[in-house]
Amino acid sequence: AEESNEDQHLVxxxxxxxxxxxxxxxxxxxxxxxxxxxxxxxxxFLLEGKRMVKLCNIKAGxxxxxxxxxxxxxxxxxxxxxxxxxxxxxxNALYCSKAVYKENPVAFLNRVEIxxxxxxxxAIVSKFGPQKLLLAISExxxxxxxxxxxxxxxxxxxxxxxxxxxxxxxxxxxxxxGFMDRAEEIxxxxxxxxxxxxxxxxxVTCGHSLGGAVSxxxxxxxxxxxxxxxxxxxxxxxxxxxxxNITFGAPYFGN
Numbered sequence: 001a002e003e004s005n006e007d008q009h010l011v012x013x014x015x016x017x018x019x020x021x022x023x024x025x026x027x028x029x030x031x032x033x034x035x036x037x038x039x040x041x042x043x044x045f046l047l048e049g050k051r052m053v054k055l056c057n058i059k060a061g062x063x064x065x066x067x068x069x070x071x072x073x074x075x076x077x078x079x080x081x082x083x084x085x086x087x088x089x090x091x092n093a094l095y096c097s098k099a100v101y102k103e104n105p106v107a108f109l110n111r112v113e114i115x116x117x118x119x120x121x122x123a124i125v126s127k128f129g130p131q132k133l134l135l136a137i138s139e140x141x142x143x144x145x146x147x148x149x150x151x152x153x154x155x156x157x158x159x160x161x162x163x164x165x166x167x168x169x170x171x172x173x174x175x176x177x178g179f180m181d182r183a184e185e186i187x188x189x190x191x192x193x194x195x196x197x198x199x200x201x202x203x204v205t206c207g208h209s210l211g212g213a214v215s216x217x218x219x220x221x222x223x224x225x226x227x228x229x230x231x232x233x234x235x236x237x238x239x240x241x242x243x244x245n246i247t248f249g250a251p252y253f254g255n
Contacts, residue, residue: 008061013046015039015066024060037066056199083204083244092118092138093206093246096147099123100134100211109136120145128186130155131214135194143202144195144241146218150209160210165255171224175217175254179210183217188225191218195241203241212250219245 011027013020015037026032030042045052046064058064083089095118099105106123108114123136132149151157162178195203203222205215222243 011058011060012063013066014063024058027058027064028055030055033066039066054199054201083202084246088119089141089143089204089244090246092120092136092141092143092145093147093204094248096120096123096134096136096145097150097206097208097211097248099136100125100132100147100149100207101152105134129182130159131182131185133186133211135191137198137200141202142200143204144191144198144200146191146203146205146215148205148207148211148215148218150207150211156210160251171220171254173255176213176252179213179217179253182210182214183221186218188218188221191222192225192240201241202244204244204246206246206248207250208248209250212247213253216245216247216250216253219243 009024010021011024013022013027013033018037020036022032022036030044033039034042043055043066045054045067046058047053047067048058048062048064053064095109095114099108102108105125109118109120109123119138119140120136121139123134126133126135130153134145134147134149136145136147137143138145151160159178159182162176162181164177165174166177166180167174168180191203205219205222206212207215226240226243
């Protein structure tokens with residue numbers, strides 16, 4: 001019985017003809033795996049059957065394999081359906097976008113009759129300048145939802161009527177000046193670091209009305225950063241979260 005309990009706290013990792021047992025901490029350490037298996041580079045992920053698993057997501061008592069070819073490769077994660085066709089993802093984005101209007105968004109999401117309608121596990125409220133937003137996590141979807149509040153204050157309406165189109169060097173088109181300014185007030189690296197800290201695989205920016213427009217610009221900023229920079233890449237896996245945007249009744253934000 002003691003031996004069985006001890007095995008439950010270990011992780012079995014195999015590569016070609018070799019296999020070793022590691023503590024959970026060592027199994028999550030890319031440099032330890034590299035040294036043990038004499039690899040040319042640090043592994044970016046492990047395989048559980050045919051499923052790719054980030055090092056931060058591996059679990060004690062499980063068995064994994066190192067892929068025979070992994071050096072300099074970032075695997076392409078294909079999805080069975082677009083995120084917009086995933087009803088649970090859309091419902092989570094919808095209730096986060098609704099909650100952020102409330103005086104106490106977290107209490108709203110935790111109401112018994114509302115909790116049955118979404119799969120949000122935890123949430124916090126943040127504010128950058130005049131923009132209120134909600135950061136919510138769904139463990140089952142491995143997703144961070146960043147919900148922006150829509151028009152509610154005088155400052156919000158001043159943002160709406162700031163209609164001048166603004167050119168940004170990294171985009172081919174122009175963006176609504178007010179929406180762009182709101183999005184620029186919030187450092188998108190904050191969301192990337194938050195997702196990495198909680199081992200999340202997706203970031204969904206979302207919102208209603210003004211919030212939806214600002215969330216769309218933020219999604220573009222996130223995509224630009226993750227595609228053109230190594231900053232957001234996980235030091236163990238080389239991967240970064242997939243970025244999505246879901247809006248409700250949002251105006252056009254650019255041309």
